[in-house]
Structures are given as structure tokens and as C-alpha cells.
């Protein structure tokens with residue numbers, strides 16, 4: 415069976431942890447659609463188009479990975495893409511409660527779609543987009559947390575914000 419999986423998230427910005435999940439999913443599923451959520455209630459650093467552009471650049475090396483964005487309910491988007499699986503990364507127990515709730519709610523909304531949780535590689539288990547932004551804001555080193563292209567874009571964005 416050629417299973418299509420959707421890997422949704424904010425990706426503000428994409429981290430090494432996200433790329434680890436994308437790479438591993440690309441080996442498990444026929445097609446992986448990395449889906450940037452547009453209607454999230456969060457203060458974001460990068461507009462959606464920039465997040466999509468970064469992810470496209472970072473995932474070019476995997477032929478069965480595609481990057482898209484979506485608005486509205488994730489399960490409606492996944493159905494539209496004929497996806498049978500939603501992929502989420504789990505870093506620690508602290509992620510579990512939120513992911514558990516979301517997986518059950520999505521299952522209730524779309525019983526034909528399953529959520530597959532992948533444990534983030536241990537070297538990435540402490541990385542989050544929020545931590546990356548916070549460290550960068552105070553001039554800390556984020557080289558081990560994000561790819562070089564993302565590091566440069568984050569610091570440029572921060573410089574731009576400070577200049578305003």
C-alpha cells in the first residue's frame with residue numbers, strides 16, 4: 415500500500431529535530447507532505463511563505479517529500495491530500511499530553527486517519543523552535559540546533575526586528 419503521510423506543524427523555524435522526523439518518515443511512507451499550518455494562535459517570527467521556502471530548500475534531497483501549507487482543520491487538509499497518516503514528533507513526556515489529546519481529537523474527527531508518533535532522535539530531544547528563537551534573541555549559538563541556512567535567516571530576522 416502506498417501510504418501518504420502529512421507531517422503538520424508551525425515550523426517557526428524548522429529545526430534539526432523536524433528534519434530528523436522528515437527524513438525518517440520519508441523512509442516509512444510513499445509520500446510525505448510537510449504541511450505548514452497557517453492559522454495558528456502563536457506569535458510567529460517567519461511569515462508562512464518564508465517557512466515554506468525554507469522547508470522546500472531543506473527537503474529537496476528527499477524525492478518523496480513535498481512542502482505545502484494549510485488553513486483550517488488538519489484532518490480536512492489530510493483528507494484532501496488522501497493521507498492515511500499524520501506524523502508527529504515526540505521529544506519527551508512533556509509533549510505527550512498535548513499530542514495524546516490532539517491524536518484522539520483528530521481520530522474522532524477522522525476515524526480513517528491514524529497519528530504516528532516518532533520519537534525524536536535523542537540528540538534532538540531538547541530542541542524546540544521556541545528555544546531556538548529565545549537563544550538567538552540573546553545572541554546565543556544555535557549552530558547545533560538548526561541547519562546553517564536557518565541559523566542565518568533567524569539572525570537576520572532578529573537584526574531586522576531590533577533595527578525597527
Ligand code: PNS
Pocket residue numbers: 422423424425451454486487488489515516517519520
Ligand atoms: O508545530 P505545532 O505548533 O506543535 O503544530 C500544531 C498543529 C499545527 C499541528 C496543530 O495546531 C493543528 O493541527 N492545527 C490545525 C487546526 C486543527 O486541526 N486543530 C485541531 C487539532 S486537534
